[in-house]
Amino acid sequence: MALSLLKMSFSAAVLILAIVVVRAFAIHRLPKNTFLVLWGVVLCRLLIPFSVPLPLNIYTNIGRLDGALLKTTTIPGVFATGEPTYRIANLPNMANAVPAKTTGVFVLSLEVIWLMGLLACALYFLVMHLRCSKVYRTSLPLDNDFVQQWLREHETWCTVQIRQSDVTTAPLTYGIWRPVVLLPKITDWEDEARLRYILAHEFVHIKRFDILFKWLLVAALCVHWFNPLVWIMYILANRDMELSCDEIVVRTYGETTKSAYALTLIALEEKRSGLTPSYASFSKNTMEERIVAIMKLKKPSLLAILTALILIAGAATVFVRPTISDRQPTGHGNNPILDLVTVSGKQELTPKILEQFNNLGVQHTLRFAPEYNRDGKFASWDEVLLYLYKSGYSNGGAMKAENVEENVHNLFGDKAKFSHQSTEHFTFDGKCYVPTGIMYTGESAYQVVSLNVNPDISFYEAKLIQFDYDTTVANSNNPNSTANAHRLGDKGTGNIERIAHLIWSQKTDDLIPCRTIDMSFFIDRDTGQATFDSINFDA
Amino acid sequence: MNIKLFDSELKVMGILWQEGATTAKQIAGTLMEEVGWSKSTTYTVIKKCIDKGAIERVDPNFVCRPLITKEQAQELETTELINKMYDGSADQLVVSILGRKNLSPEEIKRLKQLVNKLE
Numbered sequence: 001m002a003l004s005l006l007k008m009s010f011s012a013a014v015l016i017l018a019i020v021v022v023r024a025f026a027i028h029r030l031p032k033n034t035f036l037v038l039w040g041v042v043l044c045r046l047l048i049p050f051s052v053p054l055p056l057n058i059y060t061n062i063g064r065l066d067g068a069l070l071k072t073t074t075i076p077g078v079f080a081t082g083e084p085t086y087r088i089a090n091l092p093n094m095a096n097a098v099p100a101k102t103t104g105v106f107v108l109s110l111e112v113i114w115l116m117g118l119l120a121c122a123l124y125f126l127v128m129h130l131r132c133s134k135v136y137r138t139s140l141p142l143d144n145d146f147v148q149q150w151l152r153e154h155e156t157w158c159t160v161q162i163r164q165s166d167v168t169t170a171p172l173t174y175g176i177w178r179p180v181v182l183l184p185k186i187t188d189w190e191d192e193a194r195l196r197y198i199l200a201h202e203f204v205h206i207k208r209f210d211i212l213f214k215w216l217l218v219a220a221l222c223v224h225w226f227n228p229l230v231w232i233m234y235i236l237a238n239r240d241m242e243l244s245c246d247e248i249v250v251r252t253y254g255e256t257t258k259s260a261y262a263l264t265l266i267a268l269e270e271k272r273s274g275l276t277p278s279y280a281s282f283s284k285n286t287m288e289e290r291i292v293a294i295m296k297l298k299k300p301s302l303l304a305i306l307t308a309l310i311l312i313a314g315a316a317t318v319f320v321r322p323t324i325s326d327r328q329p330t331g332h333g334n335n336p337i338l339d340l341v342t343v344s345g346k347q348e349l350t351p352k353i354l355e356q357f358n359n360l361g362v363q364h365t366l367r368f369a370p371e372y373n374r375d376g377k378f379a380s381w382d383e384v385l386l387y388l389y390k391s392g393y394s395n396g397g398a399m400k401a402e403n404v405e406e407n408v409h410n411l412f413g414d415k416a417k418f419s420h421q422s423t424e425h426f427t428f429d430g431k432c433y434v435p436t437g438i439m440y441t442g443e444s445a446y447q448v449v450s451l452n453v454n455p456d457i458s459f460y461e462a463k464l465i466q467f468d469y470d471t472t473v474a475n476s477n478n479p480n481s482t483a484n485a486h487r488l489g490d491k492g493t494g495n496i497e498r499i500a501h502l503i504w505s506q507k508t509d510d511l512i513p514c515r516t517i518d519m520s521f522f523i524d525r526d527t528g529q530a531t532f533d534s535i536n537f538d539a
Numbered sequence: 540m541n542i543k544l545f546d547s548e549l550k551v552m553g554i555l556w557q558e559g560a561t562t563a564k565q566i567a568g569t570l571m572e573e574v575g576w577s578k579s580t581t582y583t584v585i586k587k588c589i590d591k592g593a594i595e596r597v598d599p600n601f602v603c604r605p606l607i608t609k610e611q612a613q614e615l616e617t618t619e620l621i622n623k624m625y626d627g628s629a630d631q632l633v634v635s636i637l638g639r640k641n642l643s644p645e646e647i648k649r650l651k652q653l654v655n656k657l658e
Contacts, residue, residue: 134580134583137576137577137580137583138545138547138576138580138583138584139547140546140547140550140574141574141575161575165546165547166545166546166547167545167547185546
């Protein structure tokens with residue numbers, strides 16, 4: 001699971017704090033490598049955006065509706081769950097459904113600031129590195145028997161050069177791929193013992209790829225420049241690298257050489273200028289820490305080693321995070337946001353609703369385009385006409401042929417094929433479809449049963465009941481007569497359940513020219529309740 | 540003029556003192572073999588020398604001409620050494636050199652000849 005930058009930074013910060021505390025108390029009692037490993041763990045946390053999820057599966061079941069509807073009303077239960085007849089390209093998906101325009105600008109500028117900080121840090125380190133590189137490259141080769149002998153004795157994975165410079169004042173190592181140990185000209189070439197220590201120390205840096213580690217620290221610092229604890233880590237990790245080199249040198253040559261080595265350091269007085277990572281060196285202020293550390297070195301006790309291992313294991317847990325899985329079992333309509341029984345009524349705000357609609361007090365309009373097919377085909381031309389008629393665009397009057405054509409094309413695309421003809425409920429007189437025996441009363445032909453989230457297609461979808469007409473009585477002579485006409489809304493036996501898909505979800509102007517159902521609801525900020533307006537039809 | 544030259548710059552000057560005026564390209568080639576400097580490194584050092592007034596650039600071909608002789612450079616260093624370490628008195632330096640135990644017989648011979656010349 002990819003983590004956000006802030007989460008990474010925060011968990012790393014906590015870890016850094018813990019390490020700093022441990023270090024303050026136990027720096028001289030634990031092998032110094034411990035802290036390097038710990039810093040390594042922090043580095044991984046800062047640079048690697050993944051965690052190992054430890055899922056605690058809690059399936060949230062907000063009102064599963066399967067079958068509930070069937071039980072309460074008598075519906076033959078024909079589910080139109082086939083493919084939608086059409087898709088409109090570039091539909092906003094769930095995530096975009098909630099208008100976030102007001103917060104968008106704010107978020108963008110935070111990211112810009114972070115990026116600028118990152119570039120500034122990166123630029124600084126790059127410039128410092130280039131400046132130092134220039135100096136190192138003008139170094140001259142060293143022709144010293146002892147040094148050459150040392151090189152022959154201590155082979156590493158690649159050739160190491162040892163050079164001298166009259167510009168530098170302290171021994172240092174630079175270069176990752178072709179490491180060079182740079183000794184200052186003022187070195188006492190006769191003092192072989194001292195030379196041995198210096199070279200041993202620098203070689204530890206080389207063998208351990210400390211320069212690479214330093215650059216990773218810089219990278220982490222650039223990315224997390226806003227986190228002061230990361231700066232602390234940078235400083236301490238550099239120090240710990242030196243301390244650990246000292247430790248290895250003393251271990252190599254025996255504890256009796258402790259004072260000799262310490263004196264060497266004092267004599268050398270390695271300096272670190274600012275925060276340049278190009279070379280492995282040290283700061284005058286922390287020289288004391290080094291001397292003390294060297295003199296206090298002793299064989300690590302079993303307890304110390306165990307403690308070290310426990311600390312490292314503890315640190316590694318920063319990569320594990322318990323998660324609450326709220327993944328739903330897949331399938332249509334298993335995650336209803338709103339369960340509606342009546343069109344207009346009150347709906348209690350659930351966390352799910354709040355999650356999706358975080359702009360309370362704003363009117364949301366969810367525009368749905370109802371599926372209108374079974375098995376991918378039109379059921380009948382009559383059904384199409386009925387559907388158009390019931391939507392009310394003609395206000396109960398006859399429907400003109402060209403309007404019908406336009407609406408059909410809007411609904412079903414340009415490729416929809418049909419031919420004008422009379423049907424059971426409509427008479428085609430060449431120009432219009434005249435309703436026979438049915439009457440549009442303005443009442444809603446649809447009842448919204450539930451508003452769900454369909455994870456398969458990341459859409460909202462509404463389950464609707466489309467009421468059928470009770471058409472036992474027909475008045476074919478006078479279709480406009482209200483006598484013997486039956487009103488919509490009667491719960492006849494022909495009610496059909498339909499699925500309607502969300503195609504737009506904001507209060508918008510009419511952008512989508514098709515026959516759609518708008519379901520408007522209003523969430524009251526104070527009462528926290530959702531009030532539903534009646535269903536409107538796109539006119 | 541008081542030109543302070545670092546080791547790297549002295550290396551470049553050394554080539555010029557030995558060979559006379561040379562193109563920068565040739566200097567770079569020689570130094571690449573001798574001390575392993577990249578072309579850009581050599582050019583950087585040459586530029587430093589030019590800035591300090593030790594080398595003059597002659598175009599075409601970026602020919603480098605030394606503006607200071609080896610002896611002049613040596614004298615500058617010696618004077619600085621005398622002023623810095625020997626309270627400005629040259630004879631103290633000479634005493635110090637003579638007092639060293641590691642003078643070879645040839646060196647002693649040459650010094651004696653020098654002293655004779657000055658008398």
